[in-house]
Amino acid sequence: MTSIQGKKLIIFDLDGTLTPPKQDMEPVTAELLTNLIKNIQVAVISGGNYLRFQNQFLKSLPQGVDGLSNLYLLPTSGTRLLVWQNDWVEKYKEELSEQERKEVKDALTLSIDQSGLEKPTETFGQIIEDRGSQITFSALGQEAPLELKVKWDPTHEKRQKIIDILRPKLPKFDIRIGGTTSIDITRRGMNKAYGIHKLEQYLKISLSDMLFVGDALFYGGNDYPVKATGIDCIEVKGPEETDQLIKSWFA
Numbered sequence: 001m002t003s004i005q006g007k008k009l010i011i012f013d014l015d016g017t018l019t020p021p022k023q024d025m026e027p028v029t030a031e032l033l034t035n036l037i038k039n040i041q042v043a044v045i046s047g048g049n050y051l052r053f054q055n056q057f058l059k060s061l062p063q064g065v066d067g068l069s070n071l072y073l074l075p076t077s078g079t080r081l082l083v084w085q086n087d088w089v090e091k092y093k094e095e096l097s098e099q100e101r102k103e104v105k106d107a108l109t110l111s112i113d114q115s116g117l118e119k120p121t122e123t124f125g126q127i128i129e130d131r132g133s134q135i136t137f138s139a140l141g142q143e144a145p146l147e148l149k150v151k152w153d154p155t156h157e158k159r160q161k162i163i164d165i166l167r168p169k170l171p172k173f174d175i176r177i178g179g180t181t182s183i184d185i186t187r188r189g190m191n192k193a194y195g196i197h198k199l200e201q202y203l204k205i206s207l208s209d210m211l212f213v214g215d216a217l218f219y220g221g222n223d224y225p226v227k228a229t230g231i232d233c234i235e236v237k238g239p240e241e242t243d244q245l246i247k248s249w250f251a
């Protein structure tokens, strides 16, 4: 699709779509996006937390950008919604209970053991991160260098193995492959589709007037639940393709 005619809201995934995984948005993408926000409402949805949005995305937008009120942020797979009202204001947040967090962390630790996967020789930062509304497993740690991460599980085989063991242990949760080495776990139904339905209610925009752009729309990917909403989806391989896509809308 090279047209956004008739669309009222464009929703982007963050990692691997607007930015390289866990890296700053490139100036060219920031410029294209700034231009887009002036013309149409834009939402960004990610498995990452709000801090990541600030560091990886918001700080790359030009200072004093006009029309931030056209931008909506949905961190941690849409379990939170932030809107711009002279500052970022939270509209909802879906937290896991203490009991749920413990259940997930215990099952995850056990499943990793049972998978028989070789333990990485070196890790960087937290392996299991508690994001409040989401628990995230990062095989090499949250701070691992990208060049190591891209080599760890390019075919998703390792994570799928863990997920196959984990799923029966956590029937009340959604489990998805995210980022380059990570698995995201949220309460059942708390995924990007949930965030999109929240946007539908909050903005009163119908699903047919939305367009989603993401890099993980394949089965098991963290953008896959979006497909179930029935909104138009475009799959990109990375930020360069996203840049080209946005350019094509203005051509």
Ligand SMILES: [Mg+2]
Pocket (backbone or CB within 6 Å): 013, 014, 015, 016, 017, 179, 214, 215, 216
């Ligand atoms: Mg992605």
